[in-house]
Amino acid sequence: MENYGLDLHGEMLLEEFRAKLPLYEKLQQVVSNLLTNRIKDIGLELNSMESRIKAEKSLAGKLHRKGQKYSSLSDITDIFGIRIITFYNEDVDRIASLAETIFDIDWPNSVDKRKQHKFDSFGYNSLHYICTLPKHLYYDPSVPEINEIRFELQMRTALQHVWSAIQHDIGYKSEIETPIEYHRSLSRLAGLLELADNEFSRIRTAITDYRRRAQKLVMSGKFDKVELDGDTFRSYLQMRPFDKLNQKIAAITQAELQNAELMTYLPVLKMMKLDTLADVERFIHDNFDDAYQLALYQLGSTDIDILSETVGLQNLCIVYLLKMGSGKAGLIHLFNTINGKREQNAVLADLVLEQASHLSFMNK
Amino acid sequence: MTFDIKEQNGGMAVTVSGRLDTPAAVKAQQEIAPILENADKEIVLDCTDLEYISSSGLRLFLTIRKEAASKGGKVIIEHINDEIKKVFMMTGFYNLFEIR
Numbered sequence: 042m043e044n045y046g047l048d049l050h051g052e053m054l055l056e057e058f059r060a061k062l063p064l065y066e067k068l069q070q071v072v073s074n075l076l077t078n079r080i081k082d083i084g085l086e087l088n089s090m091e092s093r094i095k096a097e098k099s100l101a102g103k104l105h106r107k108g109q110k111y112s113s114l115s116d117i118t119d120i121f122g123i124r125i126i127t128f129y130n131e132d133v134d135r136i137a138s139l140a141e142t143i144f145d146i147d148w149p150n151s152v153d154k155r156k157q158h159k160f161d162s163f164g165y166n167s168l169h170y171i172c173t174l175p176k177h178l179y180y181d182p183s184v185p186e187i188n189e190i191r192f193e194l195q196m197r198t199a200l201q202h203v204w205s206a207i208q209h210d211i212g213y214k215s216e217i218e219t220p221i222e223y224h225r226s227l228s229r230l231a232g233l234l235e236l237a238d239n240e241f242s243r244i245r246t247a248i249t250d251y252r253r254r255a256q257k258l259v260m261s262g263k264f265d266k267v268e269l270d271g272d273t274f275r276s277y278l279q280m281r282p283f284d285k286l287n288q289k290i291a292a293i294t295q296a297e298l299q300n301a302e303l304m305t306y307l308p309v310l311k312m313m314k315l316d317t318l319a320d321v322e323r324f325i326h327d328n329f330d331d332a333y334q335l336a337l338y339q340l341g342s343t344d345i346d347i348l349s350e351t352v353g354l355q356n357l358c359i360v361y362l363l364k365m366g367s368g369k370a371g372l373i374h375l376f377n378t379i380n381g382k383r384e385q386n387a388v389l390a391d392l393v394l395e396q397a398s399h400l401s402f403m404n405k
Numbered sequence: 406m407t408f409d410i411k412e413q414n415g416g417m418a419v420t421v422s423g424r425l426d427t428p429a430a431v432k433a434q435q436e437i438a439p440i441l442e443n444a445d446k447e448i449v450l451d452c453t454d455l456e457y458i459s460s461s462g463l464r465l466f467l468t469i470r471k472e473a474a475s476k477g478g479k480v481i482i483e484h485i486n487d488e489i490k491k492v493f494m495m496t497g498f499y500n501l502f503e504i505r
Contacts, residue, residue: 296460299467301497339495346460347467349497380500385490389499392491 045101051108058100058114064187065094065121071179072123072192079139080125085132088199092123118150118171121192126202130242133196137168140194144172147191163231165205167197200234264318274307277318286329286353290336294346301350309358309378313365324361331364331402332356338396355379363397408436416447422454425462433465444472453484458492470501481505 047055073092080087095103100120104111111117125136140146150171158164176188197205208219208227219227251272258267259276267273283303291298315321335356362371369390376386397403406423417440423429440448448469458466470480481503485493493499 299498301501305500336495339491343492343495344460345463345492345496347463347496349501351497351500352495355497376499380504383505385504388487388490389494392487392494 043097043101045098045105047101047104047108051101051104054104054108054111054114054117055097055101058097058120061114061186061190062094064184064190067181067184068174068187068190068192069094069121069123071187072121072174075143075178076123076125076140079143080136083135083139085135086128087132088126088128088202090123090125092121095120095122115189115191118147118191119193121190122195123192124195124197124202126197126199128199128241129245130198130238133168133198136196137170140170140172140196143175143178144170144194145175147171147173150191163228163235165208166201166231166235167195167205170194170196198238200238204231204234259318264322267318269307269310269315269317269321271304271307273318274310274321275304277321278303282321282325283350283353283357286325286332286357287348287350289333290340290352290356291348293337293340294344296340296346296348298352299347299349303351303354305379306351306354306358309375312374312378313358313361325357328357328360328364331360331400334400334402335360335397338400351379359393359397360402363394364402369394406433408433408440410436410439412443413449414447416449417443418449418451420451420454424457425455425465426457426459427461430459430461430465437465437469440469441472444469444478445476447479447481448473449481449483451483452486452489455485455489458489463492463496463498466502467498479503 045051045055069092073090076090080090100117103117114120127133127136147170152169155166155168158166170193171191172194173191174188179187181187204227211219211223255267255270255273256276259273259280267277287298290296310321310324313324315324332353333356336352358375359372362375365371367374369387372390372393373386376389377383380386380389406425406429407421409420409422411418411420419440425433450466450469466480466482472478473480483505485504490499490504493502493504
């Protein structure tokens with residue numbers, strides 16, 4: 042066993058640590074599983090969750106520095122520590138609230154570093170709870186001490202974590218230890234990251250709010266007020282706007298329709314300068330008959346009885362582009378967008394042009 | 406119609422030839438079992454000698470594609486003739502496969 046040059050008291054605490062190590066390992070497993078499952082239940086996405094049991098060498102260092110402060114091992118609350126890193130400020134508070142419902146919190150020893158700064162100073166931001174595992178969640182009569190062990194739960198955002206990790210990497214454990222000229226630089230960065238954290242939260246809230254409003258407008262049918270974008274098109278697709286055309290095409294050969302992803306067509310619709318959902322509605326209405334005629338020409342003489350749900354929208358786009366005079370180049374662009382850039386798309390464009398040349402909309 | 410299946414470069418190389426009509430597709434459902442078992446790999450369907458594909462043939466290709474999608478594999482269709490290309494395009498299935 043390694044000799045760390047501790048006094049007798051320190052040696053006794055280290056010996057107690059070695060004896061209790063299996064208990065700490067069990068606690069780590071139980072607490073990690075509990076948190077993982079509960080966080081999953083509330084659907085919160087984390088940046089990361091990590092836990093560790095203090096390495097013997099690190100504990101010896103702590104005992105060397107301030108061993109007399111601890112009368113027993115149970116006074117050291119960070120031997121087992123778990124750190125949860127979130128993306129947003131609000132999620133730190135959600136995790137804290139969740140932890141309060143799971144663990145018993147030692148409030149006098151828990152600390153919210155975020156609230157310790159003066160209004161004009163910036164630095165380490167993190168929320169630290171000192172916790173114990175309540176018996177109703179885990180109890181093993183052979184090791185009842187496990188419910189008495191205090192551990193530290195650290196909660197912070199990814200940006201707060203970056204700041205603290207870099208400060209730690211530089212080699213100073215606290216702001217007091219940092220030379221004054223670097224202290225100012227680090228404080229300035231902490232302020233910048235705090236601002237960025239707030240901005241990320243504001244953006245998330247604004248986007249969520251926008252999605253709700255857009256979905257309401259889509260569902261209310263006020264299409265002229267709804268700009269075409271990823272969120273609004275997804276909501277619009279829930280109203281199954283291409284079903285009528287798809288079903289009419291499927292009826293040609295009594296075909297079954299296979300589910301398909303239509304979001305890939307959004308860049309095509311944007312390229313065709315459809316700016317609002319009202320434009321998309323007009324696009325369907327104005328090209329419905331010709332898209333059907335194209336499908337009739339393509340499928341009428343076949344016995345194909347299986348179709349993708351993209352068939353209606355694909356034909357609408359083909360017809361629109363040809364009517365607008367986009368010709369072969371327009372069709373290649375369409376196929377490049379929905380199939381990916383392939384040499385074969387030029388062959389497809391020629392095949393479609395040949396088919397369409399027999400239809401009335403190309404001969405008006 | 407024949408499905409000639411070989412393991413190649415860690416994936417599956419399948420040569421499909423003849424007419425993939427309904428009776429052939431029913432028969433081929435058993436023949437493609439080794440392909441489905443290896444659907445976590447890259448599956449290359451060489452269709453140089455595939456003359457015709459029916460709806461049942463399309464369903465067979467879709468079955469392989471679905472299995473590959475669920476197992477993290479990939480289906481590549483090579484050298485299909487223009488008539489078959491037309492079938493994939495007209496049905497809206499073209500972009501489901503990597504066709505080259």
